[in-house]
Each structure stands twice: as C-alpha cells, then as structure tokens.
Amino acid sequence: MGRLFGTSGVRGVVGKQITPQLVMDLGLSLAAQLGNSGTVVVGRDPRTSSDMLEGSLISGLLSGGCEVCRLGVVPTPVVSFAVRMLRAKAGAMITASHNPPEYNGVKLFDASGMAYTPVLEGRIERIYSGRKWRQVNWDEIGAVEELNVLPDYVGTLAGRVQLTKEYKVVVDCGNGAASVVAPLLLREVGCKVISLNAQPDGLFPGRPLEPSPENLTELCRVVRSTEADLGIAHDGDADRVVVVDEKGVVVPGDEILALVAAEHLNREGDKMVTTVDASNVVEEVVGGRGGKVIRTKVGDVSVAVEIRRHEASCGGEPCGAWIFPRFGMAPDGLLGALKVLELLNTSGKRMSELLAPLPDYYMLREKVPCPEDRKAKVMALVSKRLMKEFSEATGVLRVDGIRVNLLDGWVLVRASGTEPYIRVTVEARTPGRAEEILRKATKSVKRLL
Numbered sequence: 001m002g003r004l005f006g007t008s009g010v011r012g013v014v015g016k017q018i019t020p021q022l023v024m025d026l027g028l029s030l031a032a033q034l035g036n037s038g039t040v041v042v043g044r045d046p047r048t049s050s051d052m053l054e055g056s057l058i059s060g061l062l063s064g065g066c067e068v069c070r071l072g073v074v075p076t077p078v079v080s081f082a083v084r085m086l087r088a089k090a091g092a093m094i095t096a097s098h099n100p101p102e103y104n105g106v107k108l109f110d111a112s113g114m115a116y117t118p119v120l121e122g123r124i125e126r127i128y129s130g131r132k133w134r135q136v137n138w139d140e141i142g143a144v145e146e147l148n149v150l151p152d153y154v155g156t157l158a159g160r161v162q163l164t165k166e167y168k169v170v171v172d173c174g175n176g177a178a179s180v181v182a183p184l185l186l187r188e189v190g191c192k193v194i195s196l197n198a199q200p201d202g203l204f205p206g207r208p209l210e211p212s213p214e215n216l217t218e219l220c221r222v223v224r225s226t227e228a229d230l231g232i233a234h235d236g237d238a239d240r241v242v243v244v245d246e247k248g249v250v251v252p253g254d255e256i257l258a259l260v261a262a263e264h265l266n267r268e269g270d271k272m273v274t275t276v277d278a279s280n281v282v283e284e285v286v287g288g289r290g291g292k293v294i295r296t297k298v299g300d301v302s303v304a305v306e307i308r309r310h311e312a313s314c315g316g317e318p319c320g321a322w323i324f325p326r327f328g329m330a331p332d333g334l335l336g337a338l339k340v341l342e343l344l345n346t347s348g349k350r351m352s353e354l355l356a357p358l359p360d361y362y363m364l365r366e367k368v369p370c371p372e373d374r375k376a377k378v379m380a381l382v383s384k385r386l387m388k389e390f391s392e393a394t395g396v397l398r399v400d401g402i403r404v405n406l407l408d409g410w411v412l413v414r415a416s417g418t419e420p421y422i423r424v425t426v427e428a429r430t431p432g433r434a435e436e437i438l439r440k441a442t443k444s445v446k447r448l449l
C-alpha cells in the first residue's frame with residue numbers, strides 16, 4: 001500500500017492511484033480518526049469519477065460509524081462553509097482541483113473548516129497504512145442526509161457585499177463546480193452576468209481547468225466584445241479566482257492579491273500572509289498602506305496555518321487561492337470574486353486604472369533537472385553557494401527552500417515536491433537584471449550537481 005497523501009492531498013489518476021477501494025479505506029480511516037462517530041460533510045466536483053468515489057467515501061464513513069451529510073456537486077469552499085454551518089466534525093471534498101479530467105482526489109477539512117494540516121494527514125496516513133480502522137456493528141451504521149446548502153452559502157456571501165453600481169461581469173466556470181453557484185451569486189449581488197462554460201460537465205469541454213492566461217483567451221475576448229467591467233475565472237473546484245481587467249487582459253495574480261489584501265487591511269487589521277514565491281509587489285502595496293506581509297511556504301494550507309498563528313486579516317497565493325478568516329479558513333474563489341468587485345466599487349476606478357500605478361517587476365523561472373536522491377544534498381549546500389554568489393544579499397528566508405533577498409529583487413531555490421527538479425525563481429525591476437540573477441542562481445545550483 002503506497003502513501004496516501006501527496007503535496008496536494010489525496011490525488012491521482014482514476015483507476016491507477018485513485019481507486020474505489022482506496023477511497024473507501026480513506027473513509028474508514030477518517031471515521032477512525034474522528035473516533036467512529038459524528039457527522040462528515042461530503043461534496044464533489046462534476047468529474048465523471050466523482051459520483052463513484054463519493055459512493056466509496058460515504059460507504060467507508062458509514063461503515064466506520066459516522067453520519068454523512070451529502071451536498072452533491074458544490075465548490076470546495078462550500079464544504080468548508082457547510083462544516084461550520086452544520087457544526088460537523090469534518091468535511092471531505094471529492095475533487096482534483098485544476099488537474100485534467102482523468103484525475104480525482106479527496107481534500108479534507110477539520111471542524112473549523114480549515115484544510116487538514118500535514119499533522120492531521122499524518123494521523124490518517126498511519127491509520128490507513130496500518131489498516132487500524134474499525135467497522136461498526138449493523139445497528140451502529142450511520143445514515144446519509146441530503147442537503148442543499150447553496151441558498152445559505154449564497155445568502156451569507158451576498159449579505160457581506162454592498163455594491164452601489166451594476167457591474168457587467170463575464171464569469172468562466174470552466175464547466176467545473178463553480179457552474180452551480182458563481183453566476184447565481186454574482187446576480188444576487190446585483191451584477192449583470194454573462195456566463196461561459198457554466199454547465200457542469202466532467203469532460204470539461206470548454207477549456208482546461210487551470211485558469212492560466214493561455215486557457216482564458218475566450219474569456220478575455222468576451223470581456224472585450226461585451227465591454228464588460230470585469231472577467232472572472234475559476235479552477236475546477238472554485239477555491240481559486242483569476243481576474244481579467246476591462247481591457248481583456250489577465251491580471252497577474254500577485255498584483256490583484258496585493259490590491260485586495262491592501263483594501264482589506266484598512267478595515268480589518270495590519271497583517272497579511274503570502275507565500276515565498278509571490279512578487280515583492282505585495283510588500284510594496286500592502287506595506288504602502290501600513291500593513292505587514294508574512295511570508296510562508298507554498299500551498300494554501302501553510303497560508304491558513306500562518307493566518308491563524310499571526311491572527312492576520314487575510315492571506316493568499318498568487319495562483320488565486322485567497323483566505324479571509326473572518327469568513328472562513330479555506331480559500332474561496334467565489335468570495336474572492338466579490339472582494340474584487342468590492343475593490344472596484346470602493347475605489348470608483350476601473351481595474352486597469354487600479355493596476356496602472358503598480359511598480360513593474362519581472363519574474364523568471366527555470367527548472368534544473370535533479371535526481372530525487374540528490375535533492376536534499378543540493379538544497380543543503382545551495383544556501384552557502386548563493387550567499388557567495390550574491391554577496392550583496394539583504395536577507396535570507398528559509399521557510400520553503402531558500403529565498404535570498406537583494407536590494408533590487410530576489411531569488412528563490414526550491415526542490416520540487418512532485419518532479420525531479422530544483423526550481424529557481426527570480427524577480428527584479430528590469431528584465432535584464434532578472435536574467436542576470438537567474439543566470440547566476442542557476443549556475444550556483446548546477447555546480448552542486
């Protein structure tokens with residue numbers, strides 16, 4: 001039996017890594033970790049395998065003595081919301097987020113609606129690998145309750161946003177879980193909505209699920225042709241939001257995160273959390289408003305953990321996973337979209353006008369091939385080598401790989417968690433300087449191989 005949890009929860013290709021048996025055993029393991037009692041909220045995305053895996057997961061949970069509340073097809077943040085609303089013991093979402101249609105997986109949430117941390121995943125992993133679960137007697141088997149929480153979710157979110165203007169918004173749901181709620185929610189807050197790919201379809205015929213600029217050309221085109229104020233795109237399970245300005249240009253994730261976070265700080269506190277790979281534009285914008293930026297490991301779970309530890313007002317990753325702890329501890333792409341509209345409304349400006357004054361930064365990335373068994377050694381030695389190469393360094397951050405801060409940029413060297421590579425990311429104020437830093441940094445890494 002292989003390892004259950006990878007870098008993004010339980011995830012893999014259906015029929016290969018992800019089988020009905022594995023997901024049922026996961027259900028039994030989760031039930032055991034919860035003490036073989038209590039309610040677990042279960043949601044799923046529209047993948048062709050999600051129905052099947054939902055059956056397996058529920059079977060395991062019931063057999064392990066838990067009750068199940070079944071939400072049907074919903075975005076991942078709705079599972080987190082429902083766990084809190086129903087005071088359930090845990091939540092489970094069947095999804096593979098932005099991965100291609102043949103993938104699927106399970107993401108778990110604790111009673112506070114926060115994703116399972118590596119510590120909690122470790123507990124499940126031990127139960128699972130030792131098969132230390134318990135199947136309850138026939139007269140202790142739990143029941144399934146079907147529940148539609150979408151009206152509560154939409155009502156709660158819409159109640160938090162007051163827009164004084166009618167915005168024309170094009171929303172691209174990618175045929176994913178956002179389809180069941182994003183257009184409705186945007187109408188609920190008074191927007192004029194044009195929806196794209198808004199029928200849930202497990203083959204995802206509209207576009208690939210990763211909301212990257214190359215996959216959003218249709219959205220950009222429709223924003224321009226309809227003279228919309230804003231374009232919004234979600235990934236497959238809608239825990240992420242990507243924004244397109246009124247000119248039909250995809251807004252860099254670091255920039256929109258910085259603007260939304262800065263707006264949030266004014267009202268709710270002075271700390272925000274982002275990951276080591278986000279642009280310095282976050283410090284410039286948030287710092288410019290008197291806020292403090294806390295840098296953490298890549299991944300939305302690390303962001304959530306740090307938000308809680310520092311009582312930060314918000315946090316997020318440049319990929320569009322944003323967390324607003326006053327609402328919940330899970331990234332929520334639908335709430336994110338409302339925060340962007342609120343930003344437009346408060347400022348009275350268009351999106352491109354909000355972006356125009358931001359400083360220019362140039363980010364470059366390179367993958368240096370590195371065998372799995374050499375990664376640890378290279379990473380142990382790379383720090384010294386980088387410090388020698390960049391003697392002008394102003395600081396070093398070791399929360400995830402090594403990040404060397406320079407007066408006019410930074411370099412981040414990390415071992416990939418899933419592939420045989422060392423990843424080098426650099427940022428600078430000019431393209432030329434970014435290339436220079438990248439050259440020096442990759443040379444340092446290659447020398448150790």
Ligand code: MG
Nearest residue numbers: 097235237239
């Ligand atoms: Mg996702």
